[in-house]
Amino acid sequence: MKFYEYRHVVGFEETNLVGNVYYVNPLRWQGRCREMFLRDNAPEVLTELAEGLALATVRISCDYLAELFAFDQVAVRMRLGGVTQNRITLLFEYWRLPANGSDAAGSEELMARGEQVVACMRREGDKTVPTAIPVALREALKPYA
Numbered sequence: 001m002k003f004y005e006y007r008h009v010v011g012f013e014e015t016n017l018v019g020n021v022y023y024v025n026p027l028r029w030q031g032r033c034r035e036m037f038l039r040d041n042a043p044e045v046l047t048e049l050a051e052g053l054a055l056a057t058v059r060i061s062c063d064y065l066a067e068l069f070a071f072d073q074v075a076v077r078m079r080l081g082g083v084t085q086n087r088i089t090l091l092f093e094y095w096r097l098p099a100n101g102s103d104a105a106g107s108e109e110l111m112a113r114g115e116q117v118v119a120c121m122r123r124e125g126d127k128t129v130p131t132a133i134p135v136a137l138r139e140a141l142k143p144y145a
Helices: 025-041 043-050 135-144
Strands: 004-009 053-064 073-084 087-097 109-124 127-130
Touching: 004 025, 025 043, 025 053, 025 073, 025 087, 025 109, 025 135, 043 053, 043 135, 073 135
Parallel strands: none
Antiparallel strands: 004 073, 053 109, 073 087, 087 109, 109 127
């Protein structure tokens, strides 16, 4: 199954007093992955965001399977979970990559799974109203279903 991948190296500022990654940071990485996907695959949507489109995160979750620590290399992999009306469900997996940079099969470890539901909205004055998913975004997501 095809996925979009964002790679991240954990920094000290993302850990807690115990030394593992603070629980909120993988949620931030979901947002970063989504942003990089738009930059790389649907830059037209970035223009629409400046013209009143809003991609509102209406639900987000993460199931943690193991701990991550400073300097762990993480691949955040995103794929399309589904599309319903003006909402897009994105599925995420977090994989710890080998410290030596090897891409050898079987050397990655699944650390967490997440989900995000995004509603396409349009700003009209002081309100936001539901709007159709932009064609460029819909097309960019197709290969990742």
